[in-house]
Amino acid sequence: MSWRIVVISKRAKLEYKMNYLVVRDTEMLRIHLSEIHTLIIESTAVSLTAMLVAQLQERKINIIFCDNHRNPLSNVLPLYGCHNATEKVKSQIAWKREIKDQVWTRIIYEKITNQANVLKQTRPDLAEKLTGYASSITAGDRTNREAHAAKVYFNALFGNEFSRHKDSPINAALNYGYTILLSAINREIVINGYLTQLGIFHDNAFNQFNLSSDLIEPLRSLIDKEVVSWGSFEEFTSNQKMRLVDVMNCQVNMADKRMQFVNALGIYCRSVLESLSEQNLDLIQCMEYE
Structure with a gap:
């Protein structure tokens, strides 16, 4: 559809x-x-x-x-996502630390792998370095390969002076794209009967979207790739916002099929949630994008 x-x-x-x-x-x-x-x-x-x-x-x-x-x-978002939401929330509260660590490890592996794929055309040497980080992730990413990879990745994309903490047009664009993507993930979590507040790794008392912040990680590079394709820019424009919205219409690969991103997003989110509740890492389905 x-x-x-x-x-x-x-x-x-x-x-x-x-x-x-x-x-x-x-x-x-x-x-x-x-x-x-x-x-x-x-x-x-x-x-x-x-x-x-x-x-x-x-x-x-x-x-x-x-x-x-x-x-x-x-x-x-609607208050009632599905008919058995109470059952789903009870299972979410009961998610065991072991399966959460396993799922988080897989999420970070996919995130760093996707970041490496973004760098393959322009910086193959750094792409290989990120692939090494992905292969050395420990359970729950306790050695913080995610942070090491992020520093290499963003410096390669936007220069050594770039920081995600600075007020800049690049960060404005990234934040806009991530917010649109996060809202779509919020929808998938709610319609599957779960709470966005109770995360796998993220556990901020002031973040209403801890679980969404977990699930978004492997998908951020879709936004990064679009923003870096614009080259240098001094202002974040309305046309650029529409290009980021249009990322939601891109085509991706999942389970040997080509499909629209928003359809694949539903499958991905549901598979992660089911893997946590069923304590089965093999249920996770991730998308691939060029």
């Missing part, structure tokens, strides 16, 4: 009519709700009806509201 990421970037009125999202501005546009994965309200001049919000939530459609700088501000 193909999914659409719908972005409303200017003044408009949104309403629901007979299973359609109706967008009214200078013209009228109708989009069937069955086609929508995520609705991004980028402009604060947009108004929408409560009926539309209710219908979007009933269909588990992700809604992102942006602030007056057009950056993601909130992520609206």
Whole structure:
């Protein structure tokens, strides 16, 4: 199934009519709700009806509201993701440390491997170094191969002066892309009946999305690859934001099949959650992307 990421970037009125999202501005546009994965309200001049919000939530459609700088501000998700959510949450609370360490090790292996793949064309020497980090990960990544790989990786992409802690157009772009991706993962966790707050490795008392922050790790390089393809830039523009949103429409490989990223994302998230609850690492399915 193909999914659409719908972005409303200017003044408009949104309403629901007979299973359609109706967008009214200078013209009228109708989009069937069955086609929508995520609705991004980028402009604060947009108004929408409560009926539309209710219908979007009933269909588990992700809604992102942006602030007056057009950056993601909130992520609206339904209270009840599936019929046996209580059972799923009980199993989540009971996840054993051993399986969490095993799953986290696999996640970090996939993350560093994907980072190495991004560097293969431009810095094959450093790609090989990251591959070495991936092969030497210990249980639960207690030797912190993830951090060592990240330093090498980001310096190779954006220069030795780059830091993820600086206020810069590059970081603004990365943060925007990661937030869009995180919101899609939040949706997958909720519709599968689990809590985003209870993570595998991340355990910040002030982070509502600890589990999402775990699952996003192997996928960040999709955003990194897009941002680095722009070369040097002094301003993070609206067109660049739309290019990051469009990353959600890219094609990836999973289980010997070519599919849209958002479809593969659902399979990936569900497989990790099932592996934790079933205590079976073999259930995990990861995607491959060029």
